[in-house]
Amino acid sequence: MSASTSSTAADRSSGLRRLLAAKSVVIVGMSSRPNSAGHIVLKNLRENDFTGGIHLVGRSEGDVDGLPILSDITKLPSGVDLAVLTVPAQSVAGTLEDCMKQQVGSAIVFASGFAETGEDGRKEQDRIGELVRSGGMVVVGPNCLGFTNYAEGFSITFVGVNKVPVMPKGTDDAVAIVSQSGGLANHLRHGLNSRGVAVSYNISTGNEMDLGLGDFVDHLVDDAATRVIMIYAEDIRRPDMFLRAAARARTAGKPLVMLFPGRSPHAREAAKSHTGALAGDYAVMKAKVERAGVHLVDTLDEFIDVAEILSRYPAPSRGGLGILTFSGAFCGIAHDFCADLGVEIPVLSAPTENELRELLPSFISPKNPIDLGTEAVWKPELVGAGVAALLKEPSIGAVAISIPIVSPSHARAYIEHVVAAKAGSAKPVAMAMLGDQLPLPQEFADIARANKVIVSRSSDRILKAMARIVRQPPVASDVPAVVSRQRPDLPGGTLPEWLGKTLLQSEGINVPQGKLVGNLDEALKVANEIGYPVVIKAQAAALAHKTEAGGVILNLADRDALSAAWATLHANIQNAQPGLALEGVLVEKMSARGLELVVGGRRDPRWGPVVLLGLGGIMVEALQDVRLVAADATKEEFVAELAKLKAAKMLYGFRNMAPVDVEATAEVAVAIGRLLLEMPEISDIEVNPLMVYERGHGAIALDALIVSTGN
Structure with missing residues (x-):
């Protein structure tokens, strides 16, 4: 119920x-x-x-x-x-x-x-x-451990007796904490309070026999004091409810930040499909919640850092990072760090470079990251000039500053120039004040807090948190309307390849020219019609791994080769699975070589359908270099996910390889997602390999493995 x-x-x-x-x-x-x-x-x-x-x-x-x-x-x-x-x-x-x-x-x-x-x-x-x-x-x-309402000073808990610090009336930038761990929630609250961030609620949900994370998120969306909702989850027990609440939060402009342990791969077996085996619970959850707009973080430090930034800047711009430092060494460190994070350090526009060139000494290069060297010790106003220039760049979504304290008077001068530079900009600005535990002047901290400048003692933490902010997920599109299509009826179980390809064709996915035949004469006739060379493939629902059984014979150049291969194929099948009755043999035109990718999908029993992208052939098993994407993602989103593959260089021209048709691959992914959304009887799809050709020349599904529960 x-x-x-x-x-x-x-x-x-x-x-x-x-x-x-x-x-x-x-x-x-x-x-x-x-x-x-x-x-x-x-x-x-x-x-x-x-x-x-x-x-x-x-x-x-x-x-x-x-x-x-x-x-x-x-x-x-x-x-x-x-x-x-x-x-x-x-x-x-x-x-x-x-x-x-x-x-x-x-x-x-x-x-x-x-x-x-x-x-x-x-x-x-x-x-x-x-x-x-x-x-x-x-x-x-x-x-559970209970909850505390900091707006009204109301606390229900059995762990200690404490006076609740009530939030000031009119607070509208507080963070609410909803956690399946009560002990961790208290750590988060103390961390936020120490930074001057108000906490509106601290709620421990425990085992969630009734109320769950989604219920509390949905309720807090309407809370006037709450700007950001932090979620610690070890299991989201009602994903549909949670995703609806997340979508409502996003519409209301209230960011969700979530920490969910479990990134280690614990793949689940799914009916004879590599896609099912590769798509673990965490990966499915990640694809779904990020599409809903949730900022999914990896560490406790990042959890608190991102929540603080969003409490001060709830609607940051997407883009790259602008970086200012006093150290040339840090420029190289920042480039490496941001490359690992997948965030860009944009090249400055010509007008901005010219503007900086007039302001900076001739020996300082007006580039991003901006390295002021020791010049800012004598001219602290250069810090403000650099920050102002970075904030004006449309390609920059946030600015990270990594500088030493130098002295209390210098620290004050730096923060005052930063505050003046950021006036009128809604882009986040964060300062990593180097020196580890060397005390910061209190007036520096007071000025920064009053003007929404994020302060940290770690450059790494600032870069990671800011990267998470500017790489915020794209706005999820509405689920596409169901389109009337002439699709074949699907029996239950694993579909034979020929039927799977018939379904793919109904979605506009290219498959090799060919036909299912029942005897050698029909095979010879089809081969003559489509032209040699051809490939023949044994077809039976019970024959999921045709290649291993010797049920696939490639590159048959002529009539004699096809006749000989026909006998060999049938003998191989009887040796591998004695008594197996074939539905027929698929005769297809031999396809040209290209780059082998895999596009698949699975229906998670709790989270619903997701699409998988990766290198195809045996590489999908060997490298497990895959991306999971929500089934209703757009073509543009699939293109962006393909670029995040570890082997993405192979898609865009690597050594003597020409760039391949990424757009055609994304169109196949959209079609696979559409099938999963519109045909609930499909539990798994795998197109492997999808042979992708040079840019502009499309892609073709060479094999199709589809599992259905039946109509």
Whole structure:
């Protein structure tokens, strides 16, 4: 049952408001034992001057801190906003049922002992999740640490008692943290606060029996104080919901930054398809969330750095990096670093070079990166001139500065000139002040913070974070409308090649000229019609690996060669798979040599369809140099992804190789994506090899492996 089966989106939105800004709370599982979870929750409410109603329910009646302990939930007044469950796992289901009878709006479950314990625990967790959704109540947890609302000073947690630092009224640039790890979330909050970045919410989602990451993202999109949402995820349990929320956040101009561990390849087997084996869970997730506009980061440092930049510059420009330094050595370091990151250091335009040439001493080259050498020690105004020039360049999306402190007075002069230079520009500016732990003057930090200049002590971190910002994902297009096409009916299982190619042809993908035949006479007739040389291929759904079985014979030059090969092919098949009945033999025109690529696709059971691009033939297995792309990507996006292959040089002219038809390859990828989007019965597609020819001469699918669940 989905969340929408028994409760509407409005109901869940109302439930989230009652959870995160409750006006009345009941603590269930209260005991007389001091420092128990219930007592800590109560102390946090008291410490933060909670003025709403507080109710206690325990096994036996009594009182705590002047509040009576009720022995039965049914004695509660109807309509309490939030129930805090401090009961053991085995009591959670019954407690939630009792809460729903009393019209409690939301609940938080601290107890562990559910999905993290194994399959039985997962089943019980799922059962309870269905139960609460059918009852219209929202629940966070189990196995979570709680949450804090910094806008209202409202905290529900059993880990320590703390006074919540309430955000100033009118804050509109805060970061909200939604995390499947409560401990990590606190680290993130402290890191942001130390940089002067406000945190609006810190939410630990735990096992997500009901409310998940997508629910909280969707809710926070409408929060006036929140500008950026940070997400730590180890599993996105409802990808469709999450992607819808991410799309809404992007439309609202609220960036999402996510850290998701699991980049190590754990390929999943998928029905006899290399595509399935190469497309691991992380890679599929990455393709989907980046297409939705999520900034997916690799490290904790980058997580905090990117969130800080976006809190100050929520809509940065795409482009390359402008770099200013006092060190020629750093110019080379920056070029290497940015090349590894896949971000450009653009060449400056002629007008900008001329402008800089007039401002800079004759021995300073007006190029990006700008190296001021020691001249800025005597003329700190040159820092401002360089930054202003870089910011004016349309090809530059952000400016990174890497310079030493020199002295407190120099540091102040540098930041003042940088602030003056960036006035009127919306492009991010970051300064890496070298010197490791050498203290920065406080006035420098104050001026930088007041004027949205990002400050770091690490050039590497600045470059990496800024590169992530300016390489933000392109805006996702709408899913293309379904087009009426004459497509063959598909049986279940692995399709024989001839039928797979018939389907590809219906999408406008070129396949070799040829025909399926049943005997040698028909084969000779077809070969005569299409012209020699030809190739023959045994056809049967149960023959997925024709080449290994000797079921493919190439380059047959004439009638005699074809006749001899016909007998050889049938003998090979009987030796490899005795008794196998062929559907026929595919006779095709032998294709010219080109560059072998693979274009495939798979339907992930949770994330939906993705398209795979890479080197073809056996190289796809040997090198695993592939890119995964959302199935609804545009031709331009596929072209951009092909350029990110490690072997991309081979596409654009390498040594004596001519550039190949990348655009034709992208068109094939669009068609494969369209098939996956419009034909849900297709689980896997692999065109390998796709023979790609010189630019302008197209591409042709030499083999097709398609797996279908049937109509």
